[in-house]
Amino acid sequence: MAVRRFDLEAGGDTFEFASETEGKISFWLAKYPEDRKRSAVIPLLWLAQKDNGGWLSEPAMREVAERLEMPYIRVYEVATFYTMFRLQPVGKFHVQLCGTTPCMLRGANDLKEICQNKIGKAFQVNESGRLSWEEVECLGACVNGAMVQINDYYYEDLTSDTFAEIIDKLENGVEVEPGNFVTRQRSAPEGDAITLIDSALFDGSVPAGISALPNAPSELPESDLQPLGAKTAKVKKAKTVKAEKKAADAAVEATAELPEETDDKKRPEVVAAPAKGEADDLEAIKGVGPVLVKKLNSLGVFYFEQIAAWGEPEMAWIDEYLSFKGRVARERWIPQAQELAEKKKS
Known part of the structure; x- marks a missing residue:
């Protein structure tokens, strides 16, 4: 892993959590005993990054250390180890481009050229302050490559044309809905479904005339022949009693x-x-x-x-x-x- 250092000049001298973040901080601190509250260092660093325009400044890191009453160097070690924490300013829309093999085979290198041509060098904010980018390892959406993560959301099944259009819209202040950019549902095959399309397969009933199943007793128990709604009611009642x-x-x-x-x-x-x-x-x-x-x-x-x-x-x-x-x-x-x-x- 390359050496990761904070941008001390860009970070300013102070940092303060947003008022609406305090409730989230309390939520995380309540998960741990008082003498183990340093266990919340990763979630608090993430919240600090959110409140600091998408990156961690040195004052933000010190604030986390003070909140958790832990040595500053320990917070620094965590922040510099995990690449989810960015240590220098990013644009309003920060693009993380997956360059791992499945996405590379589906055109990630073409998307990388678009980032270089339309945004500039990796880890640098463009002139408008709206865009920045970096190449990252696998983001876990291999079936939907090529793909990128922009801030918190995935943009999948991208081509050079669709990705260039996304970048242009973001640069011009037009927000773009995340998700698939081809006609398919999530990771299903493209186009309309061609198998398992009979609605009777999903209504929960047992077809009339069936009294036996392969490798099962010759007669189905009476409970298995009940409508799905009756079974669901029993399950809900049992869960309610248990709760x-x-x-x-x-x-x-x-x-x-x-x-x-x-x-x-x-x-x-x-x-x-x-x-x-x-x-x-x-x-x-x-x-x-x-x-x-x-x-x-x-x-x-x-x-x-x-x-x-x-x-x-x-x-x-x-x-x-x-x-x-x-x-x-x-x-x-x-x-x-x-x-x-x-x-x-x-």
Whole structure:
């Protein structure tokens, strides 16, 4: 692998995650214990790259290191090892051209010439700032070669003409829908289907008169002769019962692991589960993601007013329950909840 270094001059001096990214960061951090939160380094680097115009600057990498309380050099090692992280500025639309054998046999070299002629050298942003490109290893869409990935999406079954048209449209501010650029569904053969086209093959019923199958008992069980809908209903009911039991077991387990109350730690006041749709959107509190909402709901916390009323004992109890080590205060849950509660009243 070639040496990969950050573009220090282009990165500026500061970086800040977008406000809408904070919920995603909380989601990933909630997956790991507090003393293992550095395990979230790859997803946080990916989010930082998204918020930094498609590449990682040195300040962005330092922000990730500070969030995860890990040495800067460890974050640097991860970012420079994985080629999914780009270390210098890219265009608004960054083209990753697959040049591995299947795509090469289907015309990847022709697409490469178009990139060179219409965009310029690899890893350089064109004059408009809209386009850049690089050649990459297999992207896993071998059946649909030649293909490219532009930002997060695949553009498949490309020819020189269709790819050139895509590049021209992007350069002129016209977005292009991703997907196949020939007449076929995903990776199916081109054109209309010619086999397995009888609709009776897919309605789930057993044809009349069939009572035996090859290498099977001479008579089919009565349950196998039922309409598909009846079987589906039974399966759904069984899944519902299983899910309800799992939820009940989880509630018992959660109750058994609640921290003890002391003079310095007090469990927050709880309320009964509200009707569907009446609970506050606790994810509006920065630092609270979907996983934390479920945990708070399981404790009987559903409203901004409840969190707004917490004091030091309640914060200490929640910190211990969620293994947060001061995160509630650090992320200012209570002031945020107070502000949101006031907005709700008005």
